[in-house]
Amino acid sequence: MRLARFVRGSHPPVPSLAFAALWAYGVTGLFAALDPEPPAWRPGAGTAVAAATLFVDLLLMRALDDIRDLDYDRRFNPRRPLAAGAVRTRDLVVLYAAGTVVLLLLNAAWPWRAGILLVQLGYAAGAIAVHRGWGRPSADDLFRSLLVGLPAPLLLHLYLYAGYLDASGRHPDWSAAVAIAVVVLAAGHAELAGKLTRAPSAGERTYVTTLGVSGTAAASLAVPVLSAALLVAWSQAPAGWTLAALLPLGSPIAAAWAFARGRTRWPPFAPALYMLLSFASYLALGLAR
Known part of the structure; x- marks a missing residue:
């Protein structure tokens, strides 16, 4: 079918x-x-x-x-x-x-x-x-x-x-607007990093065309950091759970390290892994209330 x-x-x-x-x-x-x-x-x-x-x-x-x-x-x-x-x-x-x-x-x-x-x-x-x-x-x-x-x-x-x-x-x-901003910023990482390449083919859709390789890589790291900062600042979960908001950053940081060491493209699995870890951290923080 x-x-x-x-x-x-x-x-x-x-x-x-x-x-x-x-x-x-x-x-x-x-x-x-x-x-x-x-x-x-x-x-x-x-x-x-x-x-x-x-x-x-x-x-x-x-x-x-x-x-x-x-x-x-x-x-x-x-x-x-x-x-x-x-x-x-x-x-x-x-x-x-x-x-x-x-x-x-x-x-x-x-x-x-x-x-x-x-x-x-x-x-x-x-x-x-x-x-x-x-x-x-x-x-x-x-x-x-x-x-x-x-x-x-x-x-x-x-x-x-x-x-x-x-x-x-x-x-x-108002807290709903902050929550949605946290998620939108997190998704922004997946959008930017998923199209990041040092050598785009002719006609390939990538933000590198506008922002350049360094600019796209910097933006790909900035949005998850800002997302995590908003989450930490506004979270009502117990203070000991703050680490749950920061753990997903390990994925983009590791991917950025691999990319900086000469990979042509951002590791393809990393954006999806970051999103999954982010969702899991949100659930943990919500249940910790």
Whole structure:
């Protein structure tokens, strides 16, 4: 089946589910860790639904990304299912429509959460439609594309915050903005470092084109440090748990050391490892409340 080949090639179920689960549990824990009032929160059925929701949502975002990047992938990632011809664009459109229905049904018991998801899915699809129809923004303009794409993950974080409020019985407050800033900065490391190379091929999309190798490497290290600093400054967890906020920095620091010693590219596994460690640290801090 074509869609099964797409899932295996672009969204492998086991690692993707692990990533989605750590994201859902970790970021929800982060909201608890930064909440100025001691929250009555522990992971429950709602968190499990959020993890399943992120798993499906990330599959749909992958489908949109592959549609947008089809021409680029044919040159630089020819083994991706869509670029290789193992699946068709219309198949991914059907997948997106069906997945949207599944997500809305999965969250039907929480109307606010379902509404946020609907806005997020509609925005993401609309952004790709504009790109396909008018080529705006150019996918080669990484910073503008990043800004246009940013509302989609922000809305997912708001979805998780709505779930946290439901589970804890709390009312919205400023700490959510700090928590989202912590996660966005952490994700910024994965975005920058994942495209860092000393010798980009002609037409390759990399921030090195704009920032240079040294500038991109410096930015790749600065954003996780700033993320950790915000987390340490605002965490309401016991002081002895501060180390949990700093441990994920070991991954980008080790990767930077390897890159400085002459690697052509940033170690490819390091950005994902950093994100997984960050999510795990958020959950630990949230549970420590």
